[in-house]
Amino acid sequence: MTANKTSQAILIKIYNSLYNEFGPQNWWPGDTAIEIIVGAILTQNTNWTNVEKALFNLKKARNLSVEALKKIPQSKLARLIKPAGYFNVKAKRLKNFMRFLDNEFAGNLNKMGKMSLPDLRKGLLSVNGIGPETADSILLYVFSKPIFVVDAYTKRFLYRHNIVGQDAEYHAIQDIFMQALHHEVMMFNEFHALIVRLGKEYCKPKPSCQQCPLNKLNYSLVYKCDYCHRYLPALRHSKRVPSFLDCDCRQ
Numbered sequence: 001m002t003a004n005k006t007s008q009a010i011l012i013k014i015y016n017s018l019y020n021e022f023g024p025q026n027w028w029p030g031d032t033a034i035e036i037i038v039g040a041i042l043t044q045n046t047n048w049t050n051v052e053k054a055l056f057n058l059k060k061a062r063n064l065s066v067e068a069l070k071k072i073p074q075s076k077l078a079r080l081i082k083p084a085g086y087f088n089v090k091a092k093r094l095k096n097f098m099r100f101l102d103n104e105f106a107g108n109l110n111k112m113g114k115m116s117l118p119d120l121r122k123g124l125l126s127v128n129g130i131g132p133e134t135a136d137s138i139l140l141y142v143f144s145k146p147i148f149v150v151d152a153y154t155k156r157f158l159y160r161h162n163i164v165g166q167d168a169e170y171h172a173i174q175d176i177f178m179q180a181l182h183h184e185v186m187m188f189n190e191f192h193a194l195i196v197r198l199g200k201e202y203c204k205p206k207p208s209c210q211q212c213p214l215n216k217l218n219y220s221l222v223y224k225c226d227y228c229h230r231y232l233p234a235l236r237h238s239k240r241v242p243s244f245l246d247c248d249c250r251q
C-alpha cells in the first residue's frame with residue numbers, strides 16, 4: 001500500500017466513524033453568503049456562541065447585507081460586533097474584505113464566486129486579516145470550491161494520533177487531506193464540520209478518549225502522554241508505561 005493509500009484508508013475510516021457517531025452537520029450555519037463570510041471572519045480567536053451574538057446584533061440593526069456593510073462606519077460596525085472580541089481589529093478586517101469585494105468584483109459576490117479556486121484563494125489571502133483558514137472557509141462554504149479547511153481541532157486530534165508532528169503547519173496538514181481524498185465539496189464540507197464536533201465533544205484540551213469513536217484508531221487509551229495526550233508506542237525492553245517524559249510535546 002502506498003503512503004497515499006494508507007492516508008486515504010485512515011482518513012476515510014475517521015470520516016466514517018465520525019459520521020456514524022454524529023450524523024450530517026449541515027454546515028455552514030448561516031442564511032446568506034455574506035452572513036457566512038462575516039461569520040468566518042468573526043470566528044477568528046473566539047467561540048461560535050460569541051459570533052452568534054455579534055451576527056444577531058448586525059441582523060437586528062439591518063446591517064448584515066453587502067450594501068449595509070459597505071456603508072456602515074467602521075466605528076459603528078465595531079460596536080455591533082463587540083461580543084465577538086477583538087472588535088476593532090475585526091471591524092477593520094470586515095471593511096478590508098468589503099473593499100476587496102468592491103474593487104475587484106464591483107461588490108458582486110456572484111462575480112467573485114466565478115473566479116477559479118487558485119486565483120480567488122490568492123486574492124482572499126491578499127486581504128489584510130484574512131489567513132488560510134478564513135480564506136478556505138469562504139472558498140468551501142460560500143463558493144463551493146473543493147478545498148479542505150484546517151483548524152486547531154484538526155491539528156489537535158491528528159497530533160494526538162501521531163498523524164502530524166507538533167510543528168505541522170497549515171498547508172502541510174491540508175495536503176494530507178487534499179492528496180489522499182477525492183476533491184468533493186460535500187465530503188470536505190462534512191468532514192471539517194465533523195472534526196469541529198469531535199473537538200468540541202471529545203477531543204477537548206482534556207480529552208474524553210474513553211467515550212470517543214476514534215479511540216481504537218492508531219491510538220491507545222493506556223500508552224499516551226499524560227500531558228498532551230499524544231499516543232506513544234510501548235517502550236521497548238521496559239514494562240513502564242510511557243509518560244510525557246517520552247513525548248516530544250514539551251521539548
Ligand code: SF4
Pocket residue numbers: 157160161198202203204207208209210212213214215216219229
Ligand atoms: S480518542 Fe482521544 S485523542 Fe483521539 S480523537 Fe478521541 S478524544 Fe481525541
